[in-house]
Amino acid sequence: MHSELQAQLAFHLTGVWSAGRPEASDALELRPALLAAYRNLSRLRYDFPLVLARNAPHGGAVQSLSGLMDRAIEDAAPRDGEGERIRGHVLRMEQAIRALVAAGGGGSLATLWDTAAGRLESSGEDLLADSLSRARAALKADGEVLDCGKAMPARLFEHAWRTVQESKARRFREDIDRLILRLSDILAAGLALSEEGRSPERLRAEVGAAHREAFDFEAMSRLLAGSLPKGTLPESRRRRIASLVSVLESQRFFPAPGERAGGVEPYAFVFESCAAALRAFRERRPAMIALAQAVAVARLEVENEYVESKHDAFFEEFGENVLGPKGVTLFPDYLVRIGAADMQAAGHAGLMEALGAGLPLKVLAQTDDILDESPVRDGQLAFGARSRQLAAMAIALSEVYVLQSSASNLFQLRERILRGLEYPGPALFSVFSGAGGACGELAPYLVAAAAMESRAFPAFSYDPSAGEDWASRFSLENNPRADLDWPVHAIAYEDDEHQRISEELAFTLVDFVGCDRRYAKHFATIPRAMWNERMIAVPEYLVRETKGPPEKVPCLPLVGRDGTLHRAIVGEKLIREARRCREAWRSLQELAGIHNSHAERLLARERKAWEEQRTAHAAAALGPQPAAEAPAPAAAPGVPAQAEPEEERPRDEPYIETPRCTSCNECTQINDKMFVYDSNKQASIGDPDAGTYRQLVEAAESCQVSIIHPGRPRNPAEPGLDELIKRAEPFL
């Protein structure tokens, strides 16, 4: 026994069996116990396959088959016995479609439904056809059905990208169409007012055929031409507007739906390399500037705000500025789909440069295998380092939207994907498909899910538009039990005495690697007879401090195809890698504010201070009470604003209380030199000598708001002064 323990320890530390034990045979198809339940995925209901819904409202572009079926059941099946029957049939249909897709069948939901219906109905089961036709009528969406496989992420992203671009295009087109219409209206109005527009031929064309004979168009034309209005359309403006219309109509960025705008081929925006996308972007830049300029000028034109003397020079010299970074975001984004594994160092650098420059790229970098050999072959395993680096570097650029996720989780993250595609700036989506590697018959969905569970490829997003700080921008939200080092699952099995045992088991990196045949040599299955208490589960082992030679050996529970439980000792290299993986995960947690060390320190300090304060208060409460503070004297009751002393005006001079003038024209009609309006059309004394004292007094009398003060007579020789002075008395 002792030597067996030695051998186990030795294997753990060195990866070699001293006694030359045969490796676990593949025939057993051992699989980490936590994955044992998922041998046949097509019998489960889960997020996949997806339906890429056509013409769906925003947010509904990506649906899960199960979700769609559930909604169809809800709408088509009443809550009674009949409903139960329909429900059962629809669930069978779902399973049939799942099986078709798993067997490689593709196409739209409608065609798959038909195929599956044909098969199910051939059984001749009662009312099956009725159930299915009712459910089918209640189906809310149709579109390509897509299973979780190697091609899925690229298809999914292209579909989501298209949805986003379509709504962008719709908005842009609406603007452009409105501008074209308004510009055309200006041209048409200009023509109608022009000499040509008033020619007999035009006039004849504008009157319907029925009454043509009743008019003398020559005479009409002569009459109208004689009264040509001044404000006709100047030739330079007419030419400018005509050229705007032509630029707007021939743009290739947002083709009119269903037609090729003006016969020109619309640009393509999907690329398989960054370099190609960048080349296209640079080539199209002049056209973008021209279009943005045309839109800007057109906006000014339709508002009648284009001032040639000023704007001509502006557009000539600074016109490029019209296409600021914000302007660029109004144009379509470039979707670039690349395989992260194929990217060389230069490609990497190019990608980062393009993202850093804020170009409108939406990059999907797909990794199929994160357990491939480390690029630095120094015996380190360094799983997923390359693809993880990609996302980390992009986050460091700080203005890039970044999302990392396993393919299995993309459906859950669909909102975030759409947000990233809508983000006004570059975005990087790093996705692990689960479709590479050497995991045997394990479905890519499971491999991808296991990568995420094991923290080998965690899901996170970084959205610079969500706020100023990391707390608003960064999220780990979709990882299972993001608060823990490893997610924990329940596992139940039967022991030798046929007793049901259930326990909680953490899913670690070792479980994930345990699925991949390339790493089989890091595991040694131990016959049941050799099991002993020094063998402990990996998670337990991982939390132990290891000083000096280990006393325990880490082992992983495995389950064979026949359902029997096995245990394998895990090599030290893998354990080391699992620890590294945990460290990386913990840094992510800190970024997301989970167990954030700074926050925890601060909290501890504050708590201490608070407790000290509380103790001090408690002590003080026992001492003499401080006298209640006397209430502050109430503010003195509003002292009425000191009435300013009436401004002393020389009563000899005539004056008007202008701000009170009602612009009534009474005084100005008496003498419009003596009484003049200011820029607000309110009266004041203009030239007091421009009229007589009599006029001043009459104005004062006729001013209904009594604001004209005539002063003293200026010309002592004016006749009838005595009487006038008396009349002026009330107005002085």
Added chain:
Amino acid sequence: MTITAPECLLRLYEEHPDLEDYQGGAPRWCAGCGDNAILAAVQRLCRDEALRPEKTAFISGIGCSSRFPHYMKTYGFHGIHGRALPVAEGVRMARPDLHVFVSTGDGDCCSIGAGHWIHAVRYNMNMTVFLHDNHVYGLTKKQASPTSPRGLRTNTTPRGAYLEALNPLTVTLGVQNASFVAQAVDWIPEILYSIVSAAFHHKGFSFVRILQRCPKFLPDLFDPWLHDPQKVLVLTHDNGLQLSPGLAKVHKNRREHDPADLDRAREIASGADPIPVGILYRNPGVPCYEDLRRSGKLRTGAFVRAGLEAELDKFTIWPQGHA
């Protein structure tokens, strides 16, 4: 608009219009007519807001006051008696980019146009409406109007008007969806301007009743109020009217009134002496009909033609055999 050409660069060239830029023909109103004061206040508003003449439309019915559009150098429509509001609604619907103003008299609005008035309040379309209330038909030379005070002698009521006057403020405040109701008097220009401006800035149907002197036919009617500031109750509030220190010295009869308070507004509106002046009610939350009904569809020539054809087809008598 989604295109964001750097606005600041493009709109560098602001214009600073003068009052003259909005002055159309010389007013033919009688000297001393309160309509002159309203015209001056509105022209000041246009200048201060730098409204583009081609983006502004003045609509009216028939009456002395309805000559208003002629005196504005903007778009205008001197309409038919009582129908200023439906015309203005049509303009708003077809050209939501225009600033729409309506001038209507007490005969025009409260008599022949009363039906339109009630529904226009309820439709709450974004426009600024001035009720030039001189308590009489001016243009047709002194007949009683619905707002003529009881006992007023006119050509149609030589023994004095028999009925109590209709109160346009309480009527408007009683209609569903009322969103802005204010009262001004033509003889206090500062307050008139402030209210005209507040009405313009309110999005919705802004109803401003302006007590307007008709010196030609009712020369003394408003004299008691004209000569005694105490007979004008000025409604002030942080969200309403505020007086300049100079005016505050003259108008000591003031009351704080929150324009959000509909019940209080109705109570104040029902008083006629002293005359309440200020913003009685304002509710920016009432939706505008044109917003509820905007289709977003571009009205291209083809679209309009197709709509017209479809409409006319309903009345067309087709030869036999036509589908």
